[in-house]
Amino acid sequence: MFTKKVACYQFGDCQLDVANCQLVRSGSPVSLTQKSFELLEFLILNRGRILRKEEFLETLWEGNYVEEANLTQHIYMLRKALNQNRDGEIYIETIPKNGYRFVADVEEFASAAGIGVPVNRPKTNDGFSEAFREEIQLEPTQDRQAKFFDRSGGRKLLESDRLGRKRVSIPVAALFVLVFAFLAGSLFFYFAKHLRASTGTDIGNKSIAVLPFKQIGEQKDAKLGIGIADVLIARLANIAEIDVRPTTSIIRFNETNNSDLFEVGEKLGVDCVIEGTIQRANGSVRITAQLYDVKQKRQVWIEEFDEKYSDIFTLQDKVSERITQKLSSKGAPIDFASLPYKQYTKNADAYRAYSMGLSYWNMHTKEGFLNAIRQFEKAIDNDPNFANAYAYLADTYGHTGHLSDLMSADTARAKGAEAAKKALSLEPENAEALAALALIYANQDRRAEAFDLMQRSIKSNPNDAHARHRISWMYANKGRIDQAVREMKTAQRLDPQSAYINLFLAEMLLLARQPDTAIIYLRKALDIEPTSEMARWRLIEAYEQKGLFTKALKALRAMIRESEHVPELRLVESRLLAKTNKKKEAKEVLKNVLSSVSPGMRNRKLIAYVQIALDENSLAAKEMVGAIELINDNIYTIKYDPLLDPLRNNPLFASTLKRKETAQSW
Numbered sequence: 001m002f003t004k005k006v007a008c009y010q011f012g013d014c015q016l017d018v019a020n021c022q023l024v025r026s027g028s029p030v031s032l033t034q035k036s037f038e039l040l041e042f043l044i045l046n047r048g049r050i051l052r053k054e055e056f057l058e059t060l061w062e063g064n065y066v067e068e069a070n071l072t073q074h075i076y077m078l079r080k081a082l083n084q085n086r087d088g089e090i091y092i093e094t095i096p097k098n099g100y101r102f103v104a105d106v107e108e109f110a111s112a113a114g115i116g117v118p119v120n121r122p123k124t125n126d127g128f129s130e131a132f133r134e135e136i137q138l139e140p141t142q143d144r145q146a147k148f149f150d151r152s153g154g155r156k157l158l159e160s161d162r163l164g165r166k167r168v169s170i171p172v173a174a175l176f177v178l179v180f181a182f183l184a185g186s187l188f189f190y191f192a193k194h195l196r197a198s199t200g201t202d203i204g205n206k207s208i209a210v211l212p213f214k215q216i217g218e219q220k221d222a223k224l225g226i227g228i229a230d231v232l233i234a235r236l237a238n239i240a241e242i243d244v245r246p247t248t249s250i251i252r253f254n255e256t257n258n259s260d261l262f263e264v265g266e267k268l269g270v271d272c273v274i275e276g277t278i279q280r281a282n283g284s285v286r287i288t289a290q291l292y293d294v295k296q297k298r299q300v301w302i303e304e305f306d307e308k309y310s311d312i313f314t315l316q317d318k319v320s321e322r323i324t325q326k327l328s329s330k331g332a333p334i335d336f337a338s339l340p341y342k343q344y345t346k347n348a349d350a351y352r353a354y355s356m357g358l359s360y361w362n363m364h365t366k367e368g369f370l371n372a373i374r375q376f377e378k379a380i381d382n383d384p385n386f387a388n389a390y391a392y393l394a395d396t397y398g399h400t401g402h403l404s405d406l407m408s409a410d411t412a413r414a415k416g417a418e419a420a421k422k423a424l425s426l427e428p429e430n431a432e433a434l435a436a437l438a439l440i441y442a443n444q445d446r447r448a449e450a451f452d453l454m455q456r457s458i459k460s461n462p463n464d465a466h467a468r469h470r471i472s473w474m475y476a477n478k479g480r481i482d483q484a485v486r487e488m489k490t491a492q493r494l495d496p497q498s499a500y501i502n503l504f505l506a507e508m509l510l511l512a513r514q515p516d517t518a519i520i521y522l523r524k525a526l527d528i529e530p531t532s533e534m535a536r537w538r539l540i541e542a543y544e545q546k547g548l549f550t551k552a553l554k555a556l557r558a559m560i561r562e563s564e565h566v567p568e569l570r571l572v573e574s575r576l577l578a579k580t581n582k583k584k585e586a587k588e589v590l591k592n593v594l595s596s597v598s599p600g601m602r603n604r605k606l607i608a609y610v611q612i613a614l615d616e617n618s619l620a621a622k623e624m625v626g627a628i629e630l631i632n633d634n635i636y637t638i639k640y641d642p643l644l645d646p647l648r649n650n651p652l653f654a655s656t657l658k659r660k661e662t663a664q665s666w
Contacts, residue, residue: 009044011104012089014082016040023081030081035060036074043078043092043102052099054367075100076530094562207243207270211250211261214277245270246465247362249495265294269496345389350382354389361392364500366402373397387423391432394420398439409443416440431461435470442474442633447666450474465495469504476508476636477666484636485512492521499529506538511640515545533563540572545642549579567593571606578613586614604630612646620646621653628656635664 357375397416423433434457468491543552611620
């Protein structure tokens with residue numbers, strides 16, 4: 001224990017009261033989540049030093065999987081809580097492509113009351129203050145109790161020794177994989193029988209979200225949480241009568257306590273939410289599964305199962321039988337084997353690697369994809385017949401732009417096609433493999449085959465939001481923009497908490513000349529991911545399409561102050577100035593941008609936009625010839641772009657666009 005403590009940090013008009021876990025600004029307390037509080041202290045402790053994003057994730061999330069967007073969301077909320085930029089004060093500085101740095105001057109005090117005597121801050125090896133370490137200290141092991149919550153009637157406590165105190169060596173991954181898989185088939189029969197009987201609601205068109213089951217007790221493996229939920233989701237997704245939210249939706253709730261499940265359900269746009277817990281000890285397993293009706297705001301089902309562990313697959317049979325019997329007690333016996341579900345693998349190590357790979361894949365970042373490749377390959381090494389591991393490996397390789405530092409696009413596509421074909425040799429209608437191969441073929445000028453593969457993928461799994469997104473841009477390229485919008489609306493319904501899906505829907509709506517509706521989804525995307533530069537960019541375009549040029553210009557200039565893509569944003573500024581009758585100023589901005597970038601780095605499309613706004617359509621048409629030649633598989637972004645309407649009758653532009661459409665042959 002240290003003899004000196006820092007109870008409070010003071011900077012600007014703010015105090016971080018470590019002793020009382022509170023942020024105070026201008027004498028008034030400011031609400032912060034626990035994770036945001038920890039993040040702010042970590043920044044202050046390392047003030048003046050650039051902290052890379054990986055350092056935040058490793059230190060504050062202890063190496064557990066978490067989306068990078070989660071970090072940027074907390075940074076955004078901290079800046080808002082600190083009132084950064086409102087009075088010109090900068091506390092947290094963004095270092096483009098590196099991370100963040102706390103830059104304000106800080107004083108340390110030994111007492112929070114009245115700001116006491118400054119002290120020298122003792123450092124620990126992990127960089128945290130002693131006060132912070134004490135704040136997150138777990139209670140003594142002997143005082144812990146495993147808690148089961150009954151939301152319909154209060155709290156029940158199950159002491160650890162009820163299941164016995166002796167630890168046993170049960171493979172965590174294997175046990176969890178199976179336990180959750182057992183529950184999946186049973187839940188369908190609950191919907192079909194129990195829920196209909198108790199609420200009068202028919203099974204048709206039910207939607208459900210499966211949250212990661214919580215692991216209670218001393219032995220935990222947090223990295224398995226998302227992968228375990230994925231097993232359950234995969235099983236329910238094969239039942240046509242149920243819309244189940246994909247893993248990409250529920251992953252965002254992994255770092256929250258989910259105390260208000262009804263709020264979570266409303267955010268996900270579902271009728272029902274499933275959550276549960278697992279505890280194991282002394283050769284026994286206790287499973288608690290609960291289901292909640294979101295609209296009626298009540299718990300409608302809870303069940304606990306205790307089973308002795310003998311071996312993994314015996315446990316599977318026992319738990320499956322007990323749950324199905326329980327849920328079908330008023331009906332005829334159910335043939336569990338007839339459930340439309342395929343078991344991913346019987347190899348626990350393979351599944352654990354696969355689940356981690358899936359978490360990395362969901363990040364959709366360069367680092368995420370590189371880690372995903374390693375994990376999917378590890379899964380295949382452990383189980384060479386693991387079709388889904390091959391499928392997601394193929395899909396990862398299909399995102400060639402993220403792998404350019406590792407291999408060429410041709411090499412990545414070749415590897416991806418090989419993995420996808422292996423998956424399809426094991427499971428001919430594997431939806432994930434079909435979608436992956438479609439993505440690869442679309443970028444290899446095999447567009448007709450790609451479209452057919454996407455149709456097969458959706459037929460195999462109609463609840464995959466990513467597949468709906470991919471076929472949406474295929475429809476747009478085929479000249480069916482209305483169908484593209486419909487597919488994206490389906491994708492958004494399936495995955496309403498995806499910032500990316502909301503953003504892409506808004507992009508399609510802008511191309512369909514529906515800016516008012518696009519603004520709704522852009523604001524939703526920004527609610528989910530406040531730092532999304534692309535969402536802010538598209539919102540400016542929506543204002544512009546509505547003729548709100550002054551409002552668009554104001555939003556743009558706020559963005560310029562924070563962005564690293566200043567030349568591109570200056571081009572947007574130039575065209576908006578032209579549209580507000582400030583053409584002289586617009587030309588000056590354009591001139592400055594063109595002189596600051598090399599010809600090879602010029603954004604031809606953005607330059608053409610400016611020239612159109614300046615009534616220089618002939619120059620714009622010439623600029624667009626170069627832009628069109630660079631388009632690989634998204635010709636619809638030119639074909640339907642409202643900003644290019646003044647060029648539609650220009651012979652050079654029209655002939656170049658027509659030639660490109662014919663060459664792409666969607």
